[in-house]
Amino acid sequence: DIQMTQSPSSLSASVGDRVTITCRASQSIATYLNWYQQTPGKAPKLLISASVNLQSGVPSRFSGSGSGTDFTLSISSLQPEDFATYYCQQSFATPLTFGGGTKVEIK
Amino acid sequence: QVQLVQSGAELKQPGASVKLSCKASGYTFSNYDINWVRQASGQGLEWLGWMNPNTGRTGYAHKFQGRVTMTRNTSITTAYMELSSLTSDDTAVYYCARAITSWFRDFDSWGQGALITVSS
Numbered sequence: 001d002i003q004m005t006q007s008p009s010s011l012s013a014s015v016g017d018r019v020t021i022t023c024r025a026s027q028s029i030a031t032y033l034n035w036y037q038q039t040p041g042k043a044p045k046l047l048i049s050a051s052v053n054l055q056s057g058v059p060s061r062f063s064g065s066g067s068g069t070d071f072t073l074s075i076s077s078l079q080p081e082d083f084a085t086y087y088c089q090q091s092f093a094t095p096l097t098f099g100g101g102t103k104v105e106i107k
Numbered sequence: 108q109v110q111l112v113q114s115g116a117e118l119k120q121p122g123a124s125v126k127l128s129c130k131a132s133g134y135t136f137s138n139y140d141i142n143w144v145r146q147a148s149g150q151g152l153e154w155l156g157w158m159n160p161n162t163g164r165t166g167y168a169h170k171f172q173g174r175v176t177m178t179r180n181t182s183i184t185t186a187y188m189e190l191s192s193l194t195s196d197d198t199a200v201y202y203c204a205r206a207i208t209s210w211f212r213d214f215d216s217w218g219q220g221a222l223i224t225v226s227s
Contacts, residue, residue, distance in 0.1 A: 034213045036152075043202055043217035044152065050211050087152055091212035095168035096142075096154040 002026050002090050006099035012107040019075040021102045023088035028068045032092035035064055035073045038101075039084045047086075048073065078104070109133040111203050113218035119225050124191040129203030129218050136184035137161040140206040142214060143177065143188045145199040153199075157206070158186060193225045 003026035013019050023033065031051035036044035046055050048064035051071060061076040075082055083106055088099040114128040129141060143155040156167035158177040165177045176189045186203060201221050204214035 032211060034211065036214075043204075043220055044214070045217075046207075046213055046215045049207070049213035055215065089152070089212075089214075091210075094166055095170070096212060098152040098154070100151050 001095055002029060002093055002097055004088055004090055004097050004099040006086075006088055006102050008102060009100060010103040010105060012105050013078050014107045015078055015080060017078045017107075019078050019082075019104060021073045021086055021088075021104075023066075023071040023073070023099050025069045025071075025090055025092075029090045029092035031067045032090055033064075033066065033071045034089045034091060036087045036089065037082075037084045038087065044087060075104075080106075109205065109216045111205060111216055111218035113201075113203060113221045116222040117224070119193050119223065120227055121194055121225055123193050123225075124189060125193060125223055126187055126189040127201055127203075127221050127223075129186040129188070131160075131184045131186065131205070134205075136179075137181060140209055140212070141177075141179070141186040142204045142206055142212065143175075143201060144204055144214075145201045146220075147199040150199075155188065155190075155201075157212070159209075160184075160186060190223075193223075195225050197223065198225045199223060 005024045033051045035048040038044040063074045065072050085101045085103045110132045112130045140157050142157045158165045160179045179186045203218040205216040206212045207215045
């Protein structure tokens, strides 16, 4: 199985900060990498697919990059509604696997 | 609008089976794969498998092979996931999710989740 490792597992940031979350795959997955946002008690929400494609309706402050084994989710200016847990997911091979999550908390 | 509405929470005894439903609306059911993902309390996301509603073709994570069965009823645009031989480790919220594309398996719509509790 492809292991997905996210870092950090949690971070504290202030509104307006730039935030970067990384995701590393245990083998090359090309750009088969999706990012999700989850708030407590809710289902995950798709933010970015295929490493860089912003989903319709997702604010442009979110961006994704990377290919191969190393990927990044960036939030250019953190907003109050962005405090949540973020997961990466590889779809290069089954079983599909997710990173362990990064919890973004208010500083 | 696209909606996936799941059946409700269930309490099951160890060794029992559970069958969850996922009612799709707002789009052509046959055109998009349905996947199932679970999440134990305070934990991350775990993928169980996928089903093509058009053909009925399925693919399961090897961890669940032999215990999971995904089916559908196209006449009522509903997908099902049955998990057998339940243990306490299966206690989790189970989600169905639609994949926009079969190759990137990006899940753009999710059900509200169904809490399955396995306890004697």
